[in-house]
Amino acid sequence: MESRKSAPAAHSTDELRDELALANRILVDHGILDAFGHVSARNPDDPETFLLSRNLAPGLVTAEDIQVISFDGTAHDDRPSYLERFLHAEIYRRREDVHAIAHSHSASIVPFSVSETPLRAVWHMAGFLGTAVPVFEIRDSVGSGSDLLVRDSDLGRDLASALGDQAVVLMRGHGFAVVGDSLPQVVARAVYSDLNARAQAAAMQLGGFTPLTEKEGIAAAESNNGQLRRAWEVWKQRSTT
Numbered sequence: 001m002e003s004r005k006s007a008p009a010a011h012s013t014d015e016l017r018d019e020l021a022l023a024n025r026i027l028v029d030h031g032i033l034d035a036f037g038h039v040s041a042r043n044p045d046d047p048e049t050f051l052l053s054r055n056l057a058p059g060l061v062t063a064e065d066i067q068v069i070s071f072d073g074t075a076h077d078d079r080p081s082y083l084e085r086f087l088h089a090e091i092y093r094r095r096e097d098v099h100a101i102a103h104s105h106s107a108s109i110v111p112f113s114v115s116e117t118p119l120r121a122v123w124h125m126a127g128f129l130g131t132a133v134p135v136f137e138i139r140d141s142v143g144s145g146s147d148l149l150v151r152d153s154d155l156g157r158d159l160a161s162a163l164g165d166q167a168v169v170l171m172r173g174h175g176f177a178v179v180g181d182s183l184p185q186v187v188a189r190a191v192y193s194d195l196n197a198r199a200q201a202a203a204m205q206l207g208g209f210t211p212l213t214e215k216e217g218i219a220a221a222e223s224n225n226g227q228l229r230r231a232w233e234v235w236k237q238r239s240t241t
């Protein structure tokens with residue numbers, strides 16, 4: 001019988017560095033990350049820190065580029081870090097269940113962050129979106145003159161608060177953040193959030209759309225969690241050939 005666990009756990013920090021470099025490549029392959037955006041993992045050796053690439057385009061990230069970063073945003077080496085590392089830090093601080101986070105500027109998600117139409121799960125592959133994907137409005141924190149980037153701990157805390165106990169939070173005029181219990185789960189959630197946004201927008205061009213009910217979303221997400229390894233293995237093979 002197949003395990004319900006979403007994905008195999010990495011056994012060591014070194015293995016997790018390799019897995020994180022792979023997650024970067026997979027998300028670039030799917031157009032979720034390009035020159036910008038990032039993906040991180042909680043450090044199994046010190047859960048009050050996390051692993052994130054140094055400031056580098058995601059398509060270039062290798063295991064050697066991974067930094068350890070504390071929740072206050074301090075990197076444990078001298079290489080430059082991503083400006084928006086506070087987004088990861090404050091979500092890990094707030095959500096003990098979260099072990100991986102991705103942040104993307106996906107153009108298919110942005111319309112739902114700036115319009116009155118909420119992003120909804122319209123496809124069983126995105127049941128984890130639930131019935132109400134929250135939107136983080138940075139103007140509520142810093143007014144109307146910011147660059148929209150989550151560049152300090154205060155903004156990270158406000159974003160984490162907007163995420164609440166959900167899997168995804170949209171960031172108005174910016175992109176989205178997605179969380180998971182593992183890198184395979186967060187990569188799959190990032191990919192299917194993007195595809196669900198495209199499917200919902202396409203359905204709206206045709207007329208109305210029928211979102212999943214709350215129960216359908218929960219059931220679909222649970223089923224898919226048991227199958228994540230299938231997606232991870234094929235994406236891994238494609239990204240390394």
Ligand SMILES: [Zn+2]
Pocket residue numbers: 037084103104105149174175
């Ligand atoms: Zn960003």
